[in-house]
Amino acid sequence: MGWTIFLTFAFVVGAAELVVDHQLMRPFNISTSSMQTTLMPGDHLFAQTCAYWFRQPGRGDIVVFKTDGLQSPIVPKGQVFVKRIAALPGERVEITQGRLLADGKRLDTPAILAADNFTTPGMALFNETNGFVVPAHGYFVIGDNATNSLDSRHFKTVPRQSIIGKATRIYWPPSRASDLQ
Numbered sequence: 001m002g003w004t005i006f007l008t009f010a011f012v013v014g015a016a017e018l019v020v021d022h023q024l025m026r027p028f029n030i031s032t033s034s035m036q037t038t039l040m041p042g043d044h045l046f047a048q049t050c051a052y053w054f055r056q057p058g059r060g061d062i063v064v065f066k067t068d069g070l071q072s073p074i075v076p077k078g079q080v081f082v083k084r085i086a087a088l089p090g091e092r093v094e095i096t097q098g099r100l101l102a103d104g105k106r107l108d109t110p111a112i113l114a115a116d117n118f119t120t121p122g123m124a125l126f127n128e129t130n131g132f133v134v135p136a137h138g139y140f141v142i143g144d145n146a147t148n149s150l151d152s153r154h155f156k157t158v159p160r161q162s163i164i165g166k167a168t169r170i171y172w173p174p175s176r177a178s179d180l181q
Contacts, residue, residue, distance in 0.1 A: 024050045026165065028064055028080060034143035034150065035082055038062070038112070038180065044172035045082075045180070051166035057139055059102075060110040061085045062167040062180055065141075069162035072155035082167055083141035083151050083158075086113055087134050094131035095119055095153070100142070101131075110181065117146045118153070132156070139163070 030043040039045065039062075047064040057063055067079040087093045087102045094101040098116040107113040134140050138157030143149025152158070170176050 024048070026064075027171070028082065028167075030082065033148055034145050035062070035084070036145040036148075038084075038144045039082060039167075039170070040176065042173065043170050043176060045167050046169045046171060047165035048168045049165035051168070052163065056088075057085055057160070057163060057166070059085055059088060059107070060113070063139070063141065063158070064164045064167055065158050065162045066164060067162075069159045070155045075150065075155050080164070081141075081150075083143050083149070084110075084112065085139050086142045086152070087140035089134050089136050089138055091140070092131050092133050093140050093152075112144050113142070115146065118142070137161075 025046050026049055028045055028047055030039045030041055030045065033041055062082060062084050064080060064082050067075050067081055068077050086100060086107065091102045092104070094104070095118045098119045100107050100113055100115075100118045132140075134157055137160045139160065140152040141158050142153070143151045167180050169179050
């Protein structure tokens with residue numbers, strides 16, 4: 001009888017821990033160089049799944065999202081991507097002379113978005129004379145390695161419901177363990 005109670009208790013605690021764990025924080029690993037040097041292939045990170053329960057994602061946040069909600073034939077379904085939010089719902093995004101603009105203003109923070117390397121051959125949405133308005137409940141995301149990233153310049157925006165959480169910390173390898181900015 002004592003073992004039955006103990007095993008039942010252990011099972012209930014384990015199940016509750018699993019539910020709470022995925023409701024608050026989830027681990028992910030990085031397999032591509034699209035977020036280099038912020039995130040390197042082989043890095044393991046935690047994404048805070050509760051980060052956007054009471055606030056909306058913001059410019060500069062590094063987000064983890066599912067690709068199933070993206071409307072693009074070049075993006076594989078069933079994948080998880082990690083990118084940085086560059087533009088918010090309702091903003092007009094432009095790329096002029098390699099610089100990223102939101103509502104006509106050059107982005108300057110975070111510094112990675114102030115670079116002049118955002119023009120990519122074969123971009124689906126941009127040329128030097130047009131822009132793109134981010135729809136309501138959508139986010140324009142960019143990889144920190146802008147010259148080698150499959151991001152919103154190719155697949156438009158990420159729907160809010162596809163965002164799993166905010167990447168907050170590299171936990172592996174130990175030599176790279178740090179909070180993400």
